[in-house]
Amino acid sequence: MGQDVIIACDFDSAEKTFAFLDKFTGKKPFVKIGMELYYAEGPSIVREIKKRGHKIFLDLKLHDIPNTVKKSMAVLSHLDVDMCNLHAAGTIRMMEAAIEGLTREDGTRPLLIAVTQLTSTDEESMRRDLLIERPIADVVMHYASNAKAAGLDGVVCSPLEAGKVHETCGDTFLTVTPGVRFADGDKGDQKRVMTPEEARKIGSDYIVVGRPITAAEDPVAAYERCVREFVG
Numbered sequence: 647m648g649q650d651v652i653i654a655c656d657f658d659s660a661e662k663t664f665a666f667l668d669k670f671t672g673k674k675p676f677v678k679i680g681m682e683l684y685y686a687e688g689p690s691i692v693r694e695i696k697k698r699g700h701k702i703f704l705d706l707k708l709h710d711i712p713n714t715v716k717k718s719m720a721v722l723s724h725l726d727v728d729m730c731n732l733h734a735a736g737t738i739r740m741m742e743a744a745i746e747g748l749t750r751e752d753g754t755r756p757l758l759i760a761v762t763q764l765t766s767t768d769e770e771s772m773r774r775d776l777l778i779e780r781p782i783a784d785v786v787m788h789y790a791s792n793a794k795a796a797g798l799d800g801v802v803c804s805p806l807e808a809g810k811v812h813e814t815c816g817d818t819f820l821t822v823t824p825g826v827r828f829a830d831g832d833k834g835d836q837k838r839v840m841t842p843e844e845a846r847k848i849g850s851d852y853i854v855v856g857r858p859i860t861a862a863e864d865p866v867a868a869y870e871r872c873v874r875e876f877v878g
């Protein structure tokens with residue numbers, strides 16, 4: 647399970663996505679398909695990108711009753727994605743049901759990772775809106791431990807939390823981290839950012855990078871730079 651850069655394909659149509667992916671004539675990058683693209687194009691976009699030879703992280707963040715999540719995961723598993731995710735807030739039982747649904751008849755399954763607390767949620771909104779009084783770092787580590795207990799492969803977290811997650815859940819428990827920017831780049835709306843090199847040093851297994859690659863003048867060069875800085 648080597649480190650890799652995952653490009654967030656945050657486009658609203660297949661046309662724009664393929665125009666972007668067509669630029670990559672060499673190595674086919676690992677890509678993330680999020681809700682926007684999936685809801686715009688449906689499962690066919692997953693099949694088409696897979697056919698082009700890309701690994702896929704399907705970022706749909708499931709959160710529902712265990713039975714519904716189990717059945718939905720079974721559908722996603724047949725789409726042959728490489729990684730998918732859910733909200734740890736759905737409880738250990740929901741995460742266990744997800745694993746059951748995701749596991750194919752031959753025993754294989756895509757990697758399953760949990761969202762702990764979205765980075766858009768801060769301590770103030772946790773207290774005010776959700777009545778969660780504990781410090782956010784404790785909540786993130788508790789959710790990560792729950793994900794591990796349920797048999798998941800890792801979590802999505804801020805690169806700032808990746809080291810602590812590994813300390814708590816072990817080196818082989820994966821950390822997938824967005825919020826990555828080049829040292830000389832624009833931060834956009836991401837507040838707590840790290841460079842690919844810093845993310846590597848702190849122990850991120852996968853970095854998810856969107857606009858620094860998708861909005862670059864030369865996306866292939868930006869992707870290659872990112873791989874160089876992250877993987878070395």
Ligand code: C5P
Binds near residue numbers: 765802
């Ligand atoms: O363009 P940018 O590099 O900010 O894209 C980051 C990607 O990671 C987006 O698809 C965003 O939705 C996702 N993400 C994030 N922060 C989280 C979870 C997911 O930025 N906590």
